[in-house]
Amino acid sequence: MEGTFTDEEKEEGDRCFKFLVEKGLDNDAIVKRFDCVAEKYDKIQAIIGNDLPMWMAESLAALYTHSRNTVSILDVAAGTGLASCEMRKRGFLHIDGLEPSEKMLEQAKKKNLYERYICDILADKTLDITDDTYNIVTVVGLSSEVFSTLPTKAFEELVRVTKSGGHILMNHFDYIFQRDDLRANLASLEDRGQWKLEDKQIKPDIAHGFTGHLHIYKVL
Numbered sequence: 001m002e003g004t005f006t007d008e009e010k011e012e013g014d015r016c017f018k019f020l021v022e023k024g025l026d027n028d029a030i031v032k033r034f035d036c037v038a039e040k041y042d043k044i045q046a047i048i049g050n051d052l053p054m055w056m057a058e059s060l061a062a063l064y065t066h067s068r069n070t071v072s073i074l075d076v077a078a079g080t081g082l083a084s085c086e087m088r089k090r091g092f093l094h095i096d097g098l099e100p101s102e103k104m105l106e107q108a109k110k111k112n113l114y115e116r117y118i119c120d121i122l123a124d125k126t127l128d129i130t131d132d133t134y135n136i137v138t139v140v141g142l143s144s145e146v147f148s149t150l151p152t153k154a155f156e157e158l159v160r161v162t163k164s165g166g167h168i169l170m171n172h173f174d175y176i177f178q179r180d181d182l183r184a185n186l187a188s189l190e191d192r193g194q195w196k197l198e199d200k201q202i203k204p205d206i207a208h209g210f211t212g213h214l215h216i217y218k219v220l
């Protein structure tokens with residue numbers, strides 16, 4: 001959804017962005033907020049110029065120049081499927097989506113963007129996914145307050161469902177990756193030999209004027 005937007009639409013985009021990133025909410029309350037905005041979510045992302053999904057797809061395409069139509073992908077925090085849409089344009093065909101907001105997932109279903117729709121939350125628990133299922137896991141812009149405070153178990157789950165030699169790619173705003181809890185968790189998995197940071201990319205003005213970071217981990 002590209003184009004120019006009216007001042008009213010830009011104000012609405014701004015309001016909605018603030019509504020979704022408000023601090024002090026627990027995970028359930030955050031998911032409810034995504035339920036509320038699901039129908040207008042794609043338009044809001046276009047208004048604020050969120051390029052995180054496109055950037056993820058471009059980086060993945062650069063990493064996987066071959067076998068795009070055979071690799072299996074889990075898109076975590078799938079939302080309405082914006083990342084899947086961009087990955088599909090680049091030839092990735094086998095993508096499952098994990099997303100806790102039923103209403104967001106409904107939007108993705110309408111666009112037929114995933115093979116399996118998993119309505120679940122990444123948290124301190126085991127996911128209903130078999131070990132070593134995917135070649136790739138992507139995490140695009142998972143809600144800031146949740147992502148920066150995810151428990152270690154959540155990252156261990158991403159590793160568990162990814163095949164050895166596969167990749168986990170995560171992107172977000174730079175200041176999120178600078179938070180202590182998140183940095184400690186990412187480093188702890190590396191220290192324990194579960195994954196290795198293969199590449200770190202930086203892109204200015206990725207959304208709403210923020211700089212983006214993208215981490216690529218190889219699962220060991």
Ligand SMILES: C[S@@+](CC[C@H](N)C(=O)[O-])C[C@H]1O[C@@H](n2cnc3c(N)ncnc32)[C@H](O)[C@@H]1O
Nearest residue numbers: 034077078079082101121122140141142143146
């Ligand atoms: C900003 S949206 C990003 C959606 C999509 N990846 C995109 O780029 O458009 C953040 C998403 O994270 C989801 N989310 C919130 N908490 C989560 C959790 N614990 N595990 C997985 N997804 C979560 C929200 O429901 C929401 O759809």
